[in-house]
Amino acid sequence: MEDKCHIDMLGLMILCSLLTGSSGGTDIHVFSSDGGNVTLPCDNAPTGCISSMWIYRREQSSETVVLFKNGMKENGIERGERLSLVSDCSLNIYKATTEDRGHYTCRQLEDHRFDTSVYLHVLHVSPSSTQTEIRPNSSFTLSCQLYVYNVCSRYDIFNAEGVQLVWVNKAGVNLKPDPRFQISSSPQHCIITLTTTLLNEDNNTEWRCQITDTTDQVKTSVRYTVTYLAPAAETTQVNLVAVAVPVVALLTLIALIALWLICKKRARADNEAISTLTPVTPPADDVHGKKEDVAYAEVIISRKKFTERHNVQSNNEVTYATITGAGPRDEGL
Incomplete structure (x- = not known):
């Protein structure tokens, strides 16, 4: 079993040598999490990336896709909105996915000996x-x-x-x-x-x-x-509480407004009761010509559709009061 494993490993090494060639350069392996941002390095790049280009090769494909050339992004490339260059010509991939894995090459157009070979794994x-x-x-x-x-x-x-x-x-x-x-x-x-x-x-x-x-x-x-879903009963209870709280608050507000209106109406009714004090002409002298030392006053209390008259007589010994109520028929008097 061990001999078979060694033979398989040796065959794999030979196959990889044939597929990758013998450029003599060093391969760089870069690892990224799914959904993370990752930057692929570019060695010996000229200032401004004026003679650099980024090439991408898909898995199990001999075709390559040019991503950037002379510091400019190629038009119409797939996932182009997530690709950008940084100042040293490194390639930045925003929110990398498993589809972004592959072989990337930062190639120097003037001298291919300075190519940077990068393998991205997600x-x-x-x-x-x-x-x-x-x-x-x-x-x-x-x-x-x-x-x-x-x-x-x-x-x-x-x-x-x-x-x-x-x-x-x-x-x-x-x-x-x-x-x-x-x-x-x-x-x-x-x-x-x-x-x-x-x-x-x-x-x-x-x-x-x-x-x-x-x-x-x-x-x-x-x-x-790990996240557990809340039980159905608990979810229902939470929803009921969420609905009941604003309803109770609204009913309380309505009750307070109604109480305020009632109090305001009662205060207005009390203000409509007006008491006035008017002088009353004293009666004539009696038949014997004797004048009584008596003070007279008439108190009139007015309310809606009702008038009360109070005649008050006072002397040194006795105070007399006469209250006359005017019904609906007396309102015109």
């Missing part, structure tokens, strides 16, 4: 479960895959450079020694999976798939946060 994480299936006590699997240019670049990064895929928690601790997690990997397919049974406390827990080299330096990583 790391992507996906769950095997749908959102509705992600809940406590259920089995959960995350698959992490590194999308590479071709089989030759896969051999280079996993064997020649010692790159490996690992699963870690938020604190960066490797999850493989933890018996709760089952970690399986397939370097020949650039895949590593994490399988576990979810617990209640795993809600909003973050796990990361990352690429490290022989010095444990992290090349890139992708985060995945």
Whole structure:
């Protein structure tokens, strides 16, 4: 079995040598997370990129696409809105996707000996479960895959450079020694999976798939946060509370306005009651010619559709009061 593996590896090395040629240059491997921004270097570029061009080769294709030439972006290129050059002629890719993986070359038009060959690899994480299936006590699997240019670049990064895929928690601790997690990997397919049974406390827990080299330096990583859907009953209760609060506030406001209007109406009615005091002509002398030392006063209280007259007589000994109520028929008097 080991002999067969060595023969396969030797055949792979020969195949890669034939495919890539022997330019004598150094290949640069760049790693990016799915959705992240990445910059591809360009060595020995002239000022202003006036004699530089960026070329892109798709996987399993001999055709190349010119992205930039003489510092200018080519018209009509695919994903052109996400590509740009920086001051040193490096190529910037905004929100890289797995479709951006491939072989990029920064070529110096005056001397091809200074070409920079860059292989872009993109790391992507996906769950095997749908959102509705992600809940406590259920089995959960995350698959992490590194999308590479071709089989030759896969051999280079996993064997020649010692790159490996690992699963870690938020604190960066490797999850493989933890018996709760089952970690399986397939370097020949650039895949590593994490399988576990979810617990209640795993809600909003973050796990990361990352690429490290022989010095444990992290090349890139992708985060995945476990999120549980709220139960239907809890969701309904939250919705009811959200509706009830503004309704209660509105009813309280209406009640306060109604109370204010009632108080205002009562105050207006009280202001309409006007009391006046008018002098009354004293009666004539009695038949004996005797004058009484009596003071007279008439009090008139006016209200809507009702008038009261109060005749008050006073002497030193007795005070007399006569109250006459005017009904609806007396209003004209």
